[in-house]
Amino acid sequence: MRFDDFVTLTGQTLAIKIDVERYERKVLAGMARTLRDNRGFVQIEVLEAREDTTALMSAAGFRLAEDFGPNLVFQKD
Numbered sequence: 001m002r003f004d005d006f007v008t009l010t011g012q013t014l015a016i017k018i019d020v021e022r023y024e025r026k027v028l029a030g031m032a033r034t035l036r037d038n039r040g041f042v043q044i045e046v047l048e049a050r051e052d053t054t055a056l057m058s059a060a061g062f063r064l065a066e067d068f069g070p071n072l073v074f075q076k077d
Contacts, residue, residue: 014040022047028056035060039076046072 014034020027024046028035035042035057042062046053047070054064054072062074 009034010037012038012040014038014042016040016042017044018042019045024053025049025056028053028060032056032060035062035076041065042074044072044074045070 018024018027024044028044042057044053044057050072057064057072057074060076062076064072065075066073
């Protein structure tokens with residue numbers, strides 16, 4: 001099951017923290033609709049595939065706002 005199968009959010013301002021030890025891309029894929037349909041901030045600890053993670057967030061309309069070592073913060077207004 002995917003996150004989007006359980007939760008339907010649209011037009012909300014969200015604050016999300018993702019720290020899943022190398023499963024970041026799977027988590028983002030599972031919540032793609034939620035990211036696409038909402039705005040806010042997402043902080044992700046990214047240990048590998050930073051470019052892929054940034055591309056997934058960009059596809060959802062988020063921009064990279066801050067880079068704190070392994071932590072990336074994305075924002076969508």
